[in-house]
Amino acid sequence: MADKITLEVARYSPEHDGERRFDRYEVPLHENWMVLDALNYIKDHIDGSVTFRWSCRMGICGSCGMLVNGYERLTCEALLADYLPGPIRVEPLKNFPVVRDLVVDISDFMGKLERVKPWIIRQPGAVEPQREFLQTPEQLETYKQYSFCINCMLCYSACPVYGLDPHFIGPAASALALRYSTDSRDQGSEERLDVMAQNEGVWDCTVIGECSVVCPKHVDPSLAIQEYKISATKAWFRNLLMPWGGK
């Protein structure tokens, strides 16, 4: 095995307001090194100005998502050796404004996340249990898959619909909306459906499915969006047939 590998890292600095460029760095190729290890090596030993996000190094925090050779990956899970002989091209996630080098502005996603209220909602006056909520294994199974979302935003990068229409609520926000709306403890599904059933909610999705392909946690946000479409359709018919029956 070669003992070095080259990384081509996308660079952009707001001070210069120019087009981005690619800088090449040669790093040691260790058997167990990930792309994130190589980026940290560059920052520590070659060029301290290279900017990127990272935290846990174990595929949990969702901070280090980037494009590796054009595909969305958590760089802490992308083995350098898998990209031999190189070079490895590292770019920021697509469809987001780039703040600097490999760091993107996630404020649009954070706003969307807030709109779907990703927390347990209890209605005023709801009878609260005197002890912890109990759930059956079947009730847990209903939302468990969607609870694995780590907000890494790889799905937004892979979604051409979001690239073409940034108003689209997007895959991860939809998956998290469904995660809470299908939780037996939650009472906020109607509030979320009001957001999700809009044109720029789930109906913008054209079922390309790449969001589910790139998801590092197998959340399958595409499925969540389609399930929301079914819920929205049922609610629409319910309102049509029983306009006085409440939502």
Place this chain on the structure above:
Amino acid sequence: MANAIPQSKTYRPSMPMTWWLERWNYTWFILRELSSAFVAYWVVITLLQIAAISAGPVAYTNFRVWMSAPYMVAINIITFIFVIFHTLSWFRLVPQAMLPRIGGKRTSTTMTSAPMYAVWVVVSVIVGLFIMGILP
């Protein structure tokens, strides 16, 4: 809402017109959408065929002569390929859009797809037997 970083300080690469060529999934999606036009054409031809049958033997003979013109045969072969692709693409899509639960557990992709392919094969065989005159 989170504070946005001033857009003037950020860089947003533009989405190229050829984005749909970047990945097989994107290309598949565009072909799936394009194939709808061929399905619509197929429906129009079928309606014309029914109209010709209703109008009598002469009209239907004229329709068959038109259909046997080389350019129509070529168009219809291409249409047939796209209609088959359209069918397969939607069969492929169903497990992406719904995985019914049985006993609280999601069914597998295969469990969702297999019945559709099975029905497709059975119906195709029955139609084929009709065309070959084996079935009355």
